[in-house]
Amino acid sequence: MNICVIGTGYVGLVTGTCFADFGVNVSCVDKDTSKIDMLKRGEIPIYEPGLKEIVDKNINEGRLTFTTDLSESIKKSLVIFIAVGTPPKEDGSADLSYIEEVARTIAKNLNGYKVIVTKSTVPVGTGKLIESIIEKEQGEDHKFDVVSNPEFLREGSAVEDFMRPNRVVLGARSEQAIAIMKDLYSPLYLIETPFVITDIETSELIKYAFVYKRGRHHL
Numbered sequence: 001m002n003i004c005v006i007g008t009g010y011v012g013l014v015t016g017t018c019f020a021d022f023g024v025n026v027s028c029v030d031k032d033t034s035k036i037d038m039l040k041r042g043e044i045p046i047y048e049p050g051l052k053e054i055v056d057k058n059i060n061e062g063r064l065t066f067t068t069d070l071s072e073s074i075k076k077s078l079v080i081f082i083a084v085g086t087p088p089k090e091d092g093s094a095d096l097s098y099i100e101e102v103a104r105t106i107a108k109n110l111n112g113y114k115v116i117v118t119k120s121t122v123p124v125g126t127g128k129l130i131e132s133i134i135e136k137e138q139g140e141d142h143k144f145d146v147v148s149n150p151e152f153l154r155e156g157s158a159v160e161d162f163m164r165p166n167r168v169v170l171g172a173r174s175e176q177a178i179a180i181m182k183d184l185y186s187p188l189y190l191i192e193t194p195f196v197i198t199d200i201e202t203s204e205l206i207k208y209a210f211v212y213k214r215g216r217h218h219l
């Protein structure tokens with residue numbers, strides 16, 4: 001399966017690298033050319049135990065690539081993860097402008113059925129917002145599904161948290177999208193990771209409830 005991860009920050013880089021290690025072909029995309037150049041040279045912009053070794057291994061085995069070409073990555077992927085930043089605005093609410101920009105780019109490049117997954121931490125209703133942007137702006141009429149799959153990794157143990165999570169939360173309306181997501185995460189089934197399958201809004205709420213309980217540094 002080909003997937004892409006949009007946004008190669010903390011969450012995107014760990015997510016993309018770990019999925020490549022699960023055996024999936026992953027294209028990690030960022031609009032920051034210097035970050036992508038660095039990654040192509042084998043330099044990792046963040047320190048996270050074990051990450052460099054897995055990046056190197058999966059580049060060498062041909063499953064992990066880094067690019068700034070968002071259109072091409074979208075076109076060749078069945079699953080598209082959105083992992084761009086959602087920084088707080090002055091009033092404390094999340095700035096969704098990066099998410100909206102990515103949704104518009106996905107809409108323009110839809111060339112067949114795709115699953116669009118939000119990894120970024122987003123307020124309840126963002127999945128619906130992404131759906132409506134894509135429906136409104138897509139050029140051709142292709143079917144797509146939106147999935148909420150929040151990330152709970154902690155800096156300093158991010159690889160371990162991704163590879164051995166306490167739970168995987170998947171929020172979607174479509175059985176097909178859930179089946180594709182379960183397939184992607186199949187190595188975690190083997191270690192009996194609990195999967196919480198719910199609707200999109202509940203999944204978005206679960207992440208916010210977690211942040212509320214554990215503190216804003218978990219955003």
Ligand SMILES: NC(=O)c1ccc[n+]([C@@H]2O[C@H](COP(=O)([O-])OP(=O)(O)OC[C@H]3O[C@@H](n4cnc5c(N)ncnc54)[C@H](O)[C@@H]3O)[C@@H](O)[C@H]2O)c1
Nearest residue numbers: 007008009010011030031032084085086098120121151219
């Ligand atoms: N850092 C954490 O520990 C953590 C944990 C769980 C969830 N999250 C959430 O995950 C999301 C990402 O967090 P992060 O820390 O990885 O962010 P980050 O700011 O480190 O990285 C985001 C990346 O997205 C890129 N980007 C923005 N717009 C783009 C576009 N249109 N096309 C391509 N690339 C684009 C930026 O250049 C940047 O490299 C946020 O919503 C955050 O709240 C973070």
